[in-house]
Amino acid sequence: MLAFLLSALLTVSAPAPDWRTPFEKGNGNTTTTHAECIAYYQRLDEAYPEILLREAGTTDIGQPLHEVVVSLDGDADPESVRRKNRRVVFIQNGIHPGEPEGIDAAMMLARDYVQKKELRRQLENVTLVIIPIYNVDGSLVRNSTTRANQNGPEEYGFRGNARNLDLNRDYIKQDSRNARAFAQLFQRWQPDVYVDTHTSDGADYQYTMTLIATQKDKLHPVLSQYLTQRLQPALYAGMAKRKSPMTPYVDFEGRTPDARGLQGFLETPRYSTGYTTLFNTIGFVTETHMLKAYTPRVRAQYDFLDLLVRYVHQDAAALAQARAEAAQQLQRQTQFPLAWAIDTTSAEKISFRGYEGKTKTSEVSGQPRLWYDRKAPYTRPINYYNTFRPTVSVTRPVAYIIPQAWGEVVERLRLSSVQLRRLTRDTTLTTEVYYIADYKTGQRPYEGHYLHHQVEVRPEQQPLTFRRGDYVAYLDQPAARYLVETLEPQATDSFFAWGFFDGILQQKEYFxxxxxxxxxxxxxQRDPALRQRLQKLQKDNPAFASSGAAQLDFMYRQSPNYEKSHLRYPVVRWQGGKLPVE
Structure with missing residues (x-):
């Protein structure tokens, strides 16, 4: 009896576990450290079978990348989750660790979704996957100065990773181990919706949260319709109901947002949501405003993530149908856009809550400077330009053939789950070959590369010999769009654009x-037609006519001595029949 009473007394007196996050324990202007974040998720993992924390690869700094899976029945196997017809919401935090609101919000969200009965119901048909901190490297470099324009928190991480890369420009080129680990994790889960949490720079305005949604014209039409007519309106309405109204990301040309209006953000595949779009995943980048206090920014991130999970739960069947239709139609798609331009003739009106932009004299330069007058708020209609038109398109080939010499490219294809087959014997094929006719190159390095742009190609039918073991990527696979936008040189973020094929741009022999x-x-003397071509060039181009070196170079390029491989893009387009592959 005494033992029973003692046990009961100890039970009553034992304090309840404190599940507050480091942010909640702070003063409202602090964010968790990387160690505190992982330790908190470890506690959740130990206390709740619905939560699993595990390593998902490594990072450039040598620390593991973690994933957190929140699933009501504890099922953390992606294939099993798909068989159960559950929708997957994938949240990535801390790609820029100086923008940490999502890190803190996701910790609270994971806890609440297992502790609160009403929230648990949202996970009946939804599995939540969270990267606690993606840029582990930058999160370990704590400081309070590098975000010069930002209102808190007191300390935060650094934008660059251990190689000083901006990881939100690395999704296609995958220079970092972080990006390679992400690609494998993303491909395992194949999420329905992806969210990348950020803090914005730029103009001052009334909103705490702005939003980048996958650009509607780049998203598959079926998913674009679902996004613009169902999911996005529900999120905007839900945030407004929670007293945190949103506006599209404040990207604009001109002095202030209301001068010429906002323009949509074209997230090409170097960006997270540009990469995920290639696989028919709807993407969002949440951008809380740098000048608002830290606590409201964390709350806005939490509210958005919570609303998203709730709506995916509610509308799971329609979302699944839209993605299934997009996947089916992709197999029949014949034309693929490679580059886009904004249509400045097409605009919609949106109601925008801003502050008047005014001018006063700079105390530094003595020149006029811009400032936003928070005592002069306004709400007015402004233009929103969010229609993009394809400027370059290509017809789908049957397959691409990639010589095995280009191993860096093959590695990246595999990381993105491209199905590759290999030639079983040496074979000569007449294929569609590209020659690089023209291109421009940036004069300064960008994220470790000298980026090519305005690429022009000249196609030729040409017999080439391929070797046993060379790779064949057929386009009848889920990665079809990814293949087109990485292997067609004219694409904005192609592997050629990022310099993976620069070896072909230099001659190896001369005269x-x-x-x-x-x-x-x-x-x-032997070729009168060639003489006529030379004479025409001399007549039409005085600079050419006055340069003996230029004319001799022209003649060299018409001769059998000129190497055929110069400027010949090594990946070829196959439009024929069956190939000898394993």
């Missing part, structure tokens, strides 16, 4: 002019 002069003269 001595005093020797080749006689060879060129003999060529002209």
């Amino acid at each position: 001595s002019d005093y020797v080749f002069e006689d060879v060129a003269a003999e060529l002209l």
